[in-house]
Amino acid sequence: MHLSAEDKAAIGQAIEAAEAKTSGEIFVVVSARTADYRWIMLFYGALVAILVPLILMAFGLNPLTLGSVFTHWQAGGWNIGFGATPADEAATGMVLILALQAILFMLVSALDLQPGIAAKLTPAWIQRQQVHRAARDQFLAHGLHQTTGKTGVLIFVSLAEHKAEIIADAGIYTKVSRTVWREVIGKLVTAARDKKLAHGIILAIEDSATILAEHFPRQDDDVDELPNKVIII
Structure with missing residues (x-):
């Protein structure tokens, strides 16, 4: 108009x-x-970054054991370990969760680049x-x-x-x-x-x-x- x-x-x-x-x-x-409502996309980005890991954990994901997926390898039916301790695996799992949150935050926040999307949301x-x-x-x-x-x-x-x-x-x-x-x-x-x-x-x-x-x-x-x-x- x-x-x-x-x-x-x-x-x-x-x-x-x-x-x-x-x-x-x-x-x-x-x-x-x-x-311009640009701040609303930052809010949604933070909300998604917080809720998605919580939802995944509600369905059985354990961040403390997630790192074991990357510290062990299956080859010919044998488990090949890389010498990681439980503490190393837990730390790796937490880093992966943080990386997921950062990616989700950036993806949702980037929606603001589309004209008018922030106002619509x-x-x-x-x-x-x-x-x-x-x-x-x-x-x-x-x-x-x-x-x-x-x-x-x-x-x-x-x-x-x-x-x-x-x-x-x-x-x-x-x-x-x-x-x-x-x-x-x-x-x-x-x-x-x-x-x-x-x-x-x-x-x-x-x-x-x-x-x-x-x-x-x-x-x-x-x-x-x-x-x-x-x-x-």
């Missing part, structure tokens, strides 16, 4: 039209990705946290918390995570419940799933304007405090 020049212009016009109805400030940010609740944190950072970075009357509203969309969020300032949360904003976001996400991202954002802007106009109608002395355009990051 992406926004064309025409989409950006339409969103800017929607913000301008919306703010003609309310003293609230509506701001839109679209992010290509909020995090990241649990949804972690992605939601990352999107919320990014939205909050953008809210503060663009000064929405400094608007007159504390009526700033951020519509934040993260394309890679396929998630969106609305953050409203304190002045709005005292009068508008979060359930109302969830419904607004629901329409945006539904439109985005149908490959109509710009349409979904405009719907969210229009719904936000309707909600804000009820509690914060436009005043004659209102000043447009924030740019009426979508920010792409």
Whole structure:
């Protein structure tokens, strides 16, 4: 998904039209990705490296005797020993287990080299946290918390995570419940799933304007405090 020049212009016009109805400030940010999630593959690599040897041991593998496989040889029905002591065999077995763990860790971690695989393997609740944190950072970075009357509203969309969020300032949360904003976001996400991202954002802007106009109608002395355009990051 992406926004064309025409989409950006339409969103800017929607913000301008919306703010003609309310003293609230509506701001839109679209992010290509909020995090790279590379660390998740390191976590999975470590998890696999730990669990696989444990599973093998649960099925009868004994690391302390594993080394005997490499210190004895069968030839013509005779056992040929190489003079290794039980301690040598145990040490060899532990080295083999460590080598297996290292190989497993590297193989799983290397999956991160495939574009987008880390994000796909990241649990949804972690992605939601990352999107919320990014939205909050953008809210503060663009000064929405400094608007007159504390009526700033951020519509934040993260394309890679396929998630969106609305953050409203304190002045709005005292009068508008979060359930109302969830419904607004629901329409945006539904439109985005149908490959109509710009349409979904405009719907969210229009719904936000309707909600804000009820509690914060436009005043004659209102000043447009924030740019009426979508920010792409």
